[in-house]
C-alpha cells in the first residue's frame with residue numbers, strides 16, 4: 001500500500017484543494033510514482049490498467065503545467081474512444097475545479113464539428129480527443145499545436161489495436177520537439193515500443209509490481225449496485241447476513257462520512273475511521289468495535305491499517321479498491337482464526353474492469369449475486385421476530401403483564417388479535433423502512449417484483465397454519481390464489497379476511513377456499529370466475545384500518 005500523502009508530491013495548492021474536496025485520501029501507487037517524475041519534466045511510460053487511478057496520474061501533472069494566461073492548447077490527451085475522451089475530460093474538470101480560468105474540451109468523431117471549432121477558438125488550454133477527429137482539426141487549422149508542452153497517450157495499446165497508428169504518428173510529428181510525452185498502456189508490445197522509440201525522450205518506465213496474492217478461505221461475491229442504491233443494498237445485506245461485526249471499505253473520506261451518516265440514520269450501530277479522525281477518537285472507535293457496541297465500521301484503507309480484530313464476519317467493498325493488493329488487504333480482515341469469512345463487493349459500470357483485474361491477480365472468480373428484494377429482507381426480519389418471541393415463550397420470560405392482557409381480553413379482543421397487534425408494534429419499533437431501488441426491477445425480472453422464493457421459505461418454516469386459518473370451500477370450480485400483502489405481524493387474522501372477501505370482495509357465500517396466513521402476507525383462494533370482480537371491488541378497501549395490495553399470486 002502506498003503511504004505518501006498527496007501533499008508531498010509537489011502539486012500546486014488548487015489541485016490539492018480539489019483532491020481534498022473529492023475526498024481522495026492518498027495517491028494510488030501509479031499516482032505516487034508518476035506525479036513527481038512528470039512534474040520534473042521527464043517522459044513516462046506507465047504500465048497501468050483502468051481502475052488504477054491512472055487518469056489522475058497524468059491529469060494532475062498536466063494541469064500543474066498549464067499557464068492560465070495563455071489561451072492556447074498546451075496539453076493534448078489522446079484516447080482511443082469517444083467514451084474515454086468524455087470520461088477523461090470529466091476527470092479534468094473535477095481535478096481542475098479550483099483553477100478558475102481552466103478551459104478543457106473533449107474533441108471526438110460523431111459530434112458536430114462546428115461546436116468543437118468554437119470551443120477551440122474560445123481558447124481551450126487542454127484538449128482530450130480521439131486521434132481521427134484531432135487530426136481533422138489540425139488539418140483544418142482549428143487546432144494550433146505550436147504551444148503544446150505535454151502530450152499524453154492514454155491506452156496507447158488500444159489506440160494501435162483500433163488502427164490509429166498513422167493518425168497518431170502524424171499528430172505527434174507536428175507537436176513541438178520540446179514537449180513532454182507520457183505513454184500509458186495496459187500492455188507493452190512491439191507497436192507501443194515503436195511509438196515510444198520514435199516519440200519518447202529517455203522515458204522512465206513505471207510499473208506496479210504484482211505479488212502473488214491469495215485469499216482462498218473467503219467466500220467472495222459481488223453485486224451490481226448503482227451509486228445511489230448502495231446504502232439501501234448495504235442495509236438489506238446487513239439485515240439478511242446478520243453479521244456480528246462488519247467493516248465497510250470506501251475509497252474516499254467523503255464516502256465514509258456519507259455512508260456512516262446514512263447507516264446511523266437507519267438505526268445501525270455504525271461508526272467511522274478515516275484520515276481526519278484523531279488518534280484518540282480512533283482508539284475509542286476501535287474499542288467500541290471490539291466490544292461489539294459498534295457493529296458496522298466504515299473506513300478507508302489507510303485508516304483501517306493495523307486493525308487487528310478477529311471476529312469480523314463480513315468485509316464490504318462499498319467501492320471497488322484502486323489496487324488488487326488493497327482488495328486482498330481489505331478482505332484478509334475476515335475469515336481469520338479458522339472462521340469462515342465473507343467478502344462482498346459493490347460494482348457498477350467502469351468498476352467491472354477493476355473487478356476483473358482483481359480476479360486476475362487473486363486467480364479466483366468473484367461471483368455475481370442478485371440484489372435481495374425488500375420482501376426477502378422483510379421475511380427475514382419477520383422470521384427473526386418470530387424466533388425471538390418463541391424463545392421468550394420457551395424461556396418463560398413474559399410474566400408481569402397479566403392485568404393488561406386481561407383488560408384487553410375483557411374488551412372482547414381475542415388472544416390472536418392481541419398478539420398480532422403486539423407483533424406489529426414490535427416491528428414498527430425495531431425497523432426502519434427500506435426503499436425501492438432501480439436494482440429491484442433490473443435484476444429480478446422473473447420474480448414479479450421480487451417476491452423471490454417466498455413460498456419455499458414459508459413452507460419450510462414452523463408457521464403451520466392453524467385450524468382457524470384453513471377453510472374449505474363448498475365451491476367445486478377452479479380456484480385461484482390471491483396474494484394479500486398483510487400477514488400475521490400486521491395483526492391480521494383469518495376471520496378478518498373471510499369477512500372482507502365476502503362483504504366487500506363480492507365473493508359468493510361459501511365459495512372462499514383456503515386461507516394461509518404468513519408473517520408478512522396471506523394467500524387466499526377464490527373462485528377464478530370472480531377474481532377480476534373481487535380485485536376491482538377490493539381496490540380501495542382497508543383491512544384493520546390499513547390499506548393493502550391484493551393481486552394474483554405470482555408463485556401460483
Ligand code: AMP
Nearest residue numbers: 024026027028050051052053054055251
Ligand atoms: P482510473 O483508473 O483513472 O479510471 O480511476 C478509477 C477511479 O478511481 C475514478 O473513479 C477516480 O475518480 C478514482 N480515483 C482516482 N484516484 C483516486 C484516489 N487517489 N483515491 C480515491 N479514488 C481515486
